[in-house]
Amino acid sequence: MSKEKPSIPKGTRDFGPAVVAKRNYIFGIIRRTFEKFGYLPLETPAMEQLSVLTGKYGDEGDQLIFKILNSGDFLAKTKPEDVEQGYKHLTRKISEKALRYDLTVPFARFVVMNRNEITFPFKRYQIQPVWRADRPQKGRYREFYQCDADVVGTNSLLCEAEIVQMINGALTDLGLTDFTIKINHRGVLAGIAEAIDEKGREGDICVAIDKLDKIGQEGVRKELLERGITVDAVNKLEPLYDLNGSNEEKLAQLQSILGNTAEGERGLNDLREVWAYLQGLQSKALTAENPSGEPRLMLDVTLARGLSYYTGCIFEVKVNNVSMGSISGGGRYDNLTGMFGLPGVSGVGFSFGVDRIYDVLEELQLFPESSQQSTTALIVQFDKDSEMYALPVLQQLRDAGISAELYPEAAKLKKQMGYADQKNIPYVILIGSEEMASGKLKLRDMKRGEQHDLTIEEIITQLK
């Protein structure tokens, strides 16, 4: 008998009852938001073929995919020279499956496989865990849940506008008041690169610019030069950092800088159209201001996002004044299904990071009390007679749709009351000899500490 201490892998967590209750509260609000906008649920397997996932997230992403070792004698088909050719070569020989890295690529795979059954535009949402072999930190786990909503089969920028609406709606319903929805466009980034005579280098430029609020303008300048961007280009780039004024004014300023680049023009037109849709939708995201006075929806040319499949608008959401990375992000991808042999299907989607939202709500104490209670009423018993008397009462409560339980033994009152207190049960019903004789049960409101003698019918009415 080995008595090893049990443990769970790095970056994974157990969720106890109280935590699950709060997580379900978040899932519920997100699910309702998605459904309000016409998205329907989809679920896909935890594991995908490795070939489906590789190459979709850039080199960095490929490194972070959890591979599953082939079962059985996984070395059967390998030869000594496979080892000599390095781990990447060997990986393909001993691993054919991998845990999904996000929900967007499996969705694209699903669309391609079911292209003949699907009616386009196809709107789906998906709430499932994903896995990344990242090094864990606060708010960064190796297993975490994403809540994705994507639509494929339409180029309409109404989808982008509705994504802004969904983000604003869900986060507002969760009680958040100080958050920023950043929006940008890959075309704008490409146009900027072209306008400063560094066409095609937007990748390097983005990685550097993205750190602006972290390392400052000087730090970014240094990094850009290290990445081989010319001094000339950096000088042209820097005025873009502090575009000021309203979003409309920013668009106008960008127009004069990028107007004559094809990509830049495409990006600006898309963004203007998104704004027009939002105005039509009377978007609260468009008019809302954060406590700081900044607009909630912000055009941010420094927003980059690493996932390599994005081609159009990109989004990212940051809760202000908490130490937490982005809690939501997404964008448009024009050719994801093309990689699986179905070209010409444009898609756009975004994702909420529930685990981070959870940590933020916890920090800001925004979980409502109702998300933390389990049972509505506990029946306390005193002896065998009262237990038997309580059984039909218990059933009547449940038939009336009230979640109820009977303490399963005639333990001391203190213990039974303590149980209710611990479990955050708001009402206790006491059934003893007096109550059985009179037919009036004692209903105790645990929060107020008051109790009244009531018939079972009266109790049901009150608790319903």
Place this chain on the structure above:
RNA sequence: GUGGUUGUAGCUCAGUAGGUUAGAGCACCAGAUUGUGAUUCUGGGGGUCGUGGGUUCGAGCCCCAUCUUCCACCCCA
């Protein structure tokens, strides 16, 4: 993946220059209170000091490895 950091009772932490039976608060259990919880009083249980090696007469404390935590890069939900 690179460089750091953390790990002592269920939880939050003490633990002095390596020296007998490792402590506190909270939580838990029992009693004060044989029909009433979150307050009060009394008593009680619980730790092979993350794990595995090593140095030493002797290690919670020193060394190595490993796992874990958190942080900065990288990247990202």
